Structure formats: C-alpha cells, structure tokens
Amino acid sequence: MKTGAIITLMISFLLAAKTTSGENEIVLDFWGSPVKPNTWYFAQTEVIGGTYISRFKVPLVPIFHSLSPETAVFTKTSSSFLIHPLPIMFVLSSDVVVRVSTELNIKFAFPSACNETGFWQVRDDFFSQHMVHLMGTKSASDSTFTIKKSDDKVYKFAFGGTSVDPSDNSTDIVSLKENGPPSLGRLKMRNPELKISFFKYFP
DSSP: OOHHHHHHHHHHHHHHHHHHTTTTOBOBOTTSOBOOTTSEEEEEESSSSOEEEEEEOOOSSTTOOOSOOOEEEEEETTOTTOOOOOOEEEEOSSOSSOBTTOOBEEEESSOOTTOOOOBOEEOOSTTTTTBEESOOOTTOGGGOEEEEEEETTEEEEEESOTTSOTTOOTTBEEEEOOSSOTTEEEEEEOSSOOOEEEEEOOO
C-alpha cells in the first residue's frame, strides 16, 4: 500500500474514533433536531419532574435576600417562589449547528433586573466559589464553556475550552443545594455532572 493511502486511512480512522467518542458530534434537542447557535432553548434535567435552568438571587444567608447579583439555578416549574424556566442561548459564530466539545458562550434570555449581562461566568476567586454567575462577556476565558455528551440526546455543561480533557469531570456544571428556597439549587462547577436535554423555545 502506498504511503499516501496509508496516511489517508489513518486520518479517516482518527476522525471516526473522535466522532465515536462524541467529539465534534452535532448536539441534538429532545426531539432529535440539531441544536442551533444563537437560538433559544430550555434546558431540562433528564430526571422527570419539570426541573429547568433559570436565574434567581440566592442569598448565602437566608435572611439576607439582596437584590443582586443573580446566579444560575435549577428550579421546578411548580416552585412557589414564582421562578419561571428561562431559555438559554449558545453564542457561537463559527458554525450553523452546536457541536460537542466546541467552545461557546451561554447566555440567558431577557434583560436582568440586576443589570447583568446574562452571560454565564465562573470566576476564580474565594467569594464566587466556582458558582455560575451572570456577569460574563462574550469570548472571555471565564465565560467559555463546552457541551459534553452523556447519553443519547442527553448532555452536560463543562467550564473551560477545548483544552480540557473530555474524561475529566472536575469542571462539569452541577446543581448544588445550598441556603435559600428549598426548590432551588445553584449551578456550580464540581463533580459529578448534571445531565440535561434541550427543548427549543418558541416565543
């Protein structure tokens, strides 16, 4: 076999292996349609019960309900605190579909009452404690995320870019129950992962 043919065969094998592992694979919504960038989607846990991503002012101490800042949370649609599911958008300019392991930004729909940008952000400081805050900026390193495949049409968010090892789940975003309303859990970067599905938002 000629050298050129061998190289072509090796490249094809590597690309196939990469696709099999989930990298570069198109992200699909709950109905099997490709997830598109700059389009609004609801993110729901794979656990039945109507638990969606939203934003809320979760205080560190329950008696101090400050007006700002807001953080990303998971909330049940039956929450008595009138917290509604909010769609999110994957901000990406280099593709017509969202792919697994592609660097992107995540942004909430609708203006924030706290005058925040709505872009997800994980700050590396003591007070932030790796919580997902909403003061990020497009293309900033502290506002860069990737989507990892967990199962068929089920995914998880990870903080950081494509340099992160896909098998390393220490940067996966999870729902962590802390102080505040009992139906809420703040989103935080920590193991284990949080598995979600996407549903297109139709305004």
